[in-house]
Every structure is written in C-alpha cells, then in structure tokens.
Amino acid sequence: MPEPVTLLRVPDLADTEYAYAATVAPPARLVFTAGACPLDADGATVAPGDPVAQARQVMANLATALAAAGARLTDVVKTTVYVASSEQADLVAVWQVVRDAFGDHEPPSTLLGVAVLGYDDQLVEVEAVAAVGTGA
Numbered sequence: 001m002p003e004p005v006t007l008l009r010v011p012d013l014a015d016t017e018y019a020y021a022a023t024v025a026p027p028a029r030l031v032f033t034a035g036a037c038p039l040d041a042d043g044a045t046v047a048p049g050d051p052v053a054q055a056r057q058v059m060a061n062l063a064t065a066l067a068a069a070g071a072r073l074t075d076v077v078k079t080t081v082y083v084a085s086s087e088q089a090d091l092v093a094v095w096q097v098v099r100d101a102f103g104d105h106e107p108p109s110t111l112l113g114v115a116v117l118g119y120d121d122q123l124v125e126v127e128a129v130a131a132v133g134t135g136a
Contacts, residue, residue, distance in 0.1 A: 004028035004133045005077050007107060017099055018106045022077040024131040031069040031132060035082065035125040036062035037118070048121035051083060051090050055097035055124045062126055063101070073102055075130040079109040082125040084117045094124055 004026075007019035024030070038046050038054035039061065047053030063073055083094045095111050107128075117125050 004131045005075060005107075007077075007105070017095075018109045020108060022108050024077055027134040028131040029070075029134050031066065031071045031075070031128075031130040033062060033065050033069075033128045033130075035080075035127040036065060037122060037125055039119065045119050045121040049123075051085065051123040052093050052097055054122070055094040055126075058124050058126050059098060059101035062128060066128070066130055069130070069132075071130040071132050074105045075132050076102070076105070076107045076128045077131050078107055078129045080127050081109060081111045082114050082117060083112065084115065084123045085113055088113075090123075098126060 004024050006023045006025070008021040008023065010020040013020055036058045038057040040046050040057070045054075046057045066072060066075070079098070081094065081098055083091045085091065091111055091113050098109070099106070117123065
C-alpha cells in the first residue's frame, strides 16, 4: 500500500530544508501530538541552558509519543518548533537537531523564537501532526 503522506516541493519558492506543503491521501489516520518537551522519565527538564541537548531529548520524546500512537517520524506531515530565545543562532542550532532527526523526510515546519515555555528551564518544544495508513 502506498504511504499516505506526500511532501511537496514548490519550484517557484526558495529551495529549503523542508517541504512547503504536504498532502494526506485517504484512508489515513491522523495523529496530533502535544508539544514534546525536554523532560526525562521523572519529569525533570534535561540540560538547562543547552538548547541543542534539549532538542535531542525533545525529538526522542516526540518519537516515543508517535510510536505510542502507531506512527514514526517519517509519518509526520507538519511540525511547529518553539525555541525560547531571541537569538537566531539558537533557533538554527535547534533546527539542525530537528532536521537531522527526520533524516531524508523533510515535512513542512514552522520555527519560532518565543519568550518563554511552560516548564522551568525549558528552551525547546516540538509539536507534530502525523498520518498513518489504515490499510486496504
């Protein structure tokens, strides 16, 4: 069965490290995640002050949440990446971790610098929408 997710490059727009759009073909089951946070199994924020290390934890937690719903990172059709920083270098460093976690799968994404996130010492959060084929 073909994968339900198609990532679309748009030749009339700048070449980027992500697709500008994605489509989901029926039948597919959508999976919406909460924002994955840089928390360990005990609920403590990992790597205070280190956005790159937090991004690694966030992506591991996102993969775990998706797996619980029967999805993988390669099923993701859209992400939103939040970085609690006004420094573009921090956003770029976090984006590199996120992009590397997805490998060749480059879903549409929005990268935002924000003032604050919900947990003490939290610098990074990633939410995602995935689509999983439901079979024939």
